[in-house]
Amino acid sequence: MLSKDFARYFGNIVRKHRKARFFTQEQLAEKSDLAPKMISLIERSQRNPSLNVANSIAQGLSVPLWRLIKDAENLIQEAKANRQ
Numbered sequence: 001m002l003s004k005d006f007a008r009y010f011g012n013i014v015r016k017h018r019k020a021r022f023f024t025q026e027q028l029a030e031k032s033d034l035a036p037k038m039i040s041l042i043e044r045s046q047r048n049p050s051l052n053v054a055n056s057i058a059q060g061l062s063v064p065l066w067r068l069i070k071d072a073e074n075l076i077q078e079a080k081a082n083r084q
Helices: 003-020 025-032 036-043 051-061 065-083
Strands: none
Touching: 003 025, 003 036, 003 051, 003 065, 025 036, 025 051, 036 051, 051 065
């Protein structure tokens, strides 16, 4: 699996958690101390976030970083299962 693949799934998970909390990208960016453009780029898998950025997003969402990573891994496993 390429890191770009993981970035795509991670971005999907960030969007899912953000929408579940009814946050706009701007609100999440403010809570995460990041630029709104960065949230947008991550959700569209245009940027592969560093660990520090991913942790800031997790804190902004009030979830542990491991949860975001685990959810992304689960999506990858589902995608693999669907391909078989």
